[in-house]
Amino acid sequence: MSNKWIDLPGLPHIAAAVLLTWEIEFSAQGSLWTVWNGKLWDSDWKYRGRPKQPKTHEILRECWSHPEGFLTWRKPGELQGLSPEKWERLPAGDITEELKSCS
Numbered sequence: 001m002s003n004k005w006i007d008l009p010g011l012p013h014i015a016a017a018v019l020l021t022w023e024i025e026f027s028a029q030g031s032l033w034t035v036w037n038g039k040l041w042d043s044d045w046k047y048r049g050r051p052k053q054p055k056t057h058e059i060l061r062e063c064w065s066h067p068e069g070f071l072t073w074r075k076p077g078e079l080q081g082l083s084p085e086k087w088e089r090l091p092a093g094d095i096t097e098e099l100k101s102c103s
Helices: 011-019
Strands: 023-027 046-050 057-066 072-073 095-101
Touching: 011 023, 011 046
Parallel strands: none
Antiparallel strands: 023 046, 057 072, 057 095
């Protein structure tokens, strides 16, 4: 999937990008690029588009250490299957996962 912006020089190009559910931005009179709301159009504005990009979400996994040297990772607050008296929280071993989804 390309993340490169493509110029949309006219209304037919913009309409095609809308049908493809692309992300579309506009720039009015040289201003910064802004997300286009899909409602207003002006022939003096510049438009660009690209395929919808995956959204990322970060998920934290807490690290827990057992006295016998075992490690395990759980969602914050989720101690399912662990005996808190035997497992010790080990923040240095935490993992942050990045999940992508197109929505």
